[in-house]
Amino acid sequence: MSYLQLLRLASPETVVVVTTLVVLAIGLRNRQSPGLNILVAVLGLAGACAAVFMLPRSAVLFAGMLVISPLTSLFKVICLLLAFFTLLMARNLSSRNHAEYVGMILLATIGLMLLVGSEELLMIFIGLELLGLSLYVLAAFEKHDIRAVEAGLKYFLFGSTASAFTLFGISILYGMSGTTALAAIAQKLAGMPIEPLLAAGVVMTLIGFAFKIAAAPFHLWAPDAYQAAPVTSAAFIASGSKVASFVVLGKIVLIGLAPLHGSAGWHAMAGGWMPLLAVLAALSIVIGNFVALVQTNVRRLLAYSAVAHAGYTLLGLVAGGREGFSATLFYTTIYALTLLGAFGVVGAVRREMGNDDIRDFCGLSRRAPLLAGCMAIFMLSLAGLPPLAGFFGKFYLFSAALRAGGNHGLLWLVALALFGSLISLYYYLIVLKVIFVDAKQETAAVAAPQLDLLQRATLLALAGAIVLFGIMPQTLVSRILAALA
Amino acid sequence: MVTLGDYLVVSGLLFTIGFAGVMLRRNIIIIFMSLELMLNAANLSLVAFSRARLGPNGLPDYNAQVFVFFIITVAAAEVAVGLAIIVALYRARQTTHVEDISTLKF
Numbered sequence: 001m002s003y004l005q006l007l008r009l010a011s012p013e014t015v016v017v018v019t020t021l022v023v024l025a026i027g028l029r030n031r032q033s034p035g036l037n038i039l040v041a042v043l044g045l046a047g048a049c050a051a052v053f054m055l056p057r058s059a060v061l062f063a064g065m066l067v068i069s070p071l072t073s074l075f076k077v078i079c080l081l082l083a084f085f086t087l088l089m090a091r092n093l094s095s096r097n098h099a100e101y102v103g104m105i106l107l108a109t110i111g112l113m114l115l116v117g118s119e120e121l122l123m124i125f126i127g128l129e130l131l132g133l134s135l136y137v138l139a140a141f142e143k144h145d146i147r148a149v150e151a152g153l154k155y156f157l158f159g160s161t162a163s164a165f166t167l168f169g170i171s172i173l174y175g176m177s178g179t180t181a182l183a184a185i186a187q188k189l190a191g192m193p194i195e196p197l198l199a200a201g202v203v204m205t206l207i208g209f210a211f212k213i214a215a216a217p218f219h220l221w222a223p224d225a226y227q228a229a230p231v232t233s234a235a236f237i238a239s240g241s242k243v244a245s246f247v248v249l250g251k252i253v254l255i256g257l258a259p260l261h262g263s264a265g266w267h268a269m270a271g272g273w274m275p276l277l278a279v280l281a282a283l284s285i286v287i288g289n290f291v292a293l294v295q296t297n298v299r300r301l302l303a304y305s306a307v308a309h310a311g312y313t314l315l316g317l318v319a320g321g322r323e324g325f326s327a328t329l330f331y332t333t334i335y336a337l338t339l340l341g342a343f344g345v346v347g348a349v350r351r352e353m354g355n356d357d358i359r360d361f362c363g364l365s366r367r368a369p370l371l372a373g374c375m376a377i378f379m380l381s382l383a384g385l386p387p388l389a390g391f392f393g394k395f396y397l398f399s400a401a402l403r404a405g406g407n408h409g410l411l412w413l414v415a416l417a418l419f420g421s422l423i424s425l426y427y428y429l430i431v432l433k434v435i436f437v438d439a440k441q442e443t444a445a446v447a448a449p450q451l452d453l454l455q456r457a458t459l460l461a462l463a464g465a466i467v468l469f470g471i472m473p474q475t476l477v478s479r480i481l482a483a484l485a
Numbered sequence: 486m487v488t489l490g491d492y493l494v495v496s497g498l499l500f501t502i503g504f505a506g507v508m509l510r511r512n513i514i515i516i517f518m519s520l521e522l523m524l525n526a527a528n529l530s531l532v533a534f535s536r537a538r539l540g541p542n543g544l545p546d547y548n549a550q551v552f553v554f555f556i557i558t559v560a561a562a563e564v565a566v567g568l569a570i571i572v573a574l575y576r577a578r579q580t581t582h583v584e585d586i587s588t589l590k591f
Contacts, residue, residue: 125556144577146577160520164524174531180552
């Protein structure tokens with residue numbers, strides 16, 4: 001393997017790295033307008049996307065450190081798209097240091113791509129840390145805003161503790177199996193009894209990922225980070241980081257820990273990671289939905305609903321197999337697109353009203369019908385109403401969970417998830433009611449949110465994607481299923 | 486003779502002390518030190534496992550030792566980011582105690 005060959009196979013990551021450096025260099029001279037930085041970054045992401053399409057169909061480097069397969073290529077493109085939309089929304093950043101901000105988003109994107117494209121614990125750890133460290137900085141970027149810095153600090157402390165847990169778990173997994181490549185770990189662990197040390201390793205590894213996907217009880221950072229971080233940072237934390245974490249979590253449990261699956265069926269509980277994830281899912285669904293009911297801030301509400309959605313998404317992994325994993329991947333992609341859009345609307349309202357409490361959305365349908373319409377699509381998709389994409393995502397997840405686990409063993413979890421979605425309908429509809437019906441405190445002085453053409457187009461594109469994937473879910477599902485084959 | 490088990494016990498103890506520090510201490514700098522302790526506990530167990538697993542040629546498994554170098558580097562990066570956030574917070578609030586940092590609640 002020559003160095004040139006390696007560069008060719010890692011070309012998408014390389015392109016983004018070069019773009020990051022270029023953006024930082026431009027930022028040294030250009031302190032006035034963020035437009036140029038974002039243009040360069042967007043071009044770089046497009047280049048990386050093109051590089052993904054030029055990759056060979058499949059290749060495995062260094063025992064899985066860099067894996068190229070239809071699945072990794074598909075999710076690299078999705079991660080690049082999420083970063084693309086985030087950058088388009090980042091144009092109104094007030095800070096002088098916009099080049100650093102754009103650079104940080106690009107660095108986080110590299111972390112996402114490394115995470116998605118690796119089946120080896122060392123690379124996964126490095127991807128996690130690159131992503132995490134960039135996101136901590138993004139969360140605390142407005143360093144004069146005390147709330148943003150506080151959110152950043154909490155995110156950082158929780159995140160570092162969780163990654164220390166993951167690291168210790170990885171060291172134990174390595175000790176038990178003698179290797180860090182996921183496929184080889186699975187071979188070594190097959191037939192091995194679950195000793196206490198191995199169990200500790202599995203649990204500690206999963207804790208770090210439970211933190212990343214904001215599953216209860218490791219969700220405590222999420223509400224603060226979503227509410228107080230700059231809106232674009234929060235949007236990227238909520239979307240990109242979650243997609244990549246689910247891809248990696250799926251790979252770790254379904255490839256690396258495959259022999260230790262256990263069972264989460266009601267009558268057939270058996271030790272392994274499945275019951276563990278099932279408990280996380282159940283806790284997330286209950287805690288997320290009930291706490292979301294009493295929130296008065298839209299971003300905080302979205303954060304608690306994110307906890308609940310992490311619970312639903314885990315259902316696919318608990319179901320396991322190709323069908324379950326594809327349901328998880330479809331749902332997390334749809335969810336990321338929806339949340340990016342919702343944060344786009346929240347950002348626009350926040351620029352106009354100065355805050356993003358639910359009452360600030362009052363009468364939005366008259367002030368800005370386009371924003372209100374987009375928000376309606378995003379909220380209804382999150383609630384899971386047909387014909388939007390969120391409905392089909394949930395449908396796939398729940399049917400995969402019902403069919404798996406033999407003798408409807410996962411029925412208890414599916415019933416809980418259905419109950420949770422029912423509750424969630426209430427708080428999503430509250431937001432929509434305020435937007436479309438309430439008008440009591442509306443003041444004439446408030447101008448309509450100023451959105452330029454590009455941001456309008458971004459929101460419309462995201463809303464369009466949600467509707468499109470709702471009407472024709474096969475377009476994405478068949479791709480994911482083919483990639484998993 | 487020091488065995489693998491002894492190293493693992495020390496590593497587990499370090500990790501527990503670190504985690505207890507993160508949970509119980511109220512000064513952010515001390516919490517930060519405890520975090521580093523947790524990372525180093527993982528380093529110790531990785532090196533111990535690597536030494537315990539001699540390959541067919543009598544050499545230890547160097548993968549884990551390379552892993553440790555990466556962890557040390559990542560820990561340094563983490564210190565840089567963490568201290569930057571703490572300094573920003575200190576400028577805004579003049580405190581390094583977690584009780585004083587509570588603008589965001591439930």
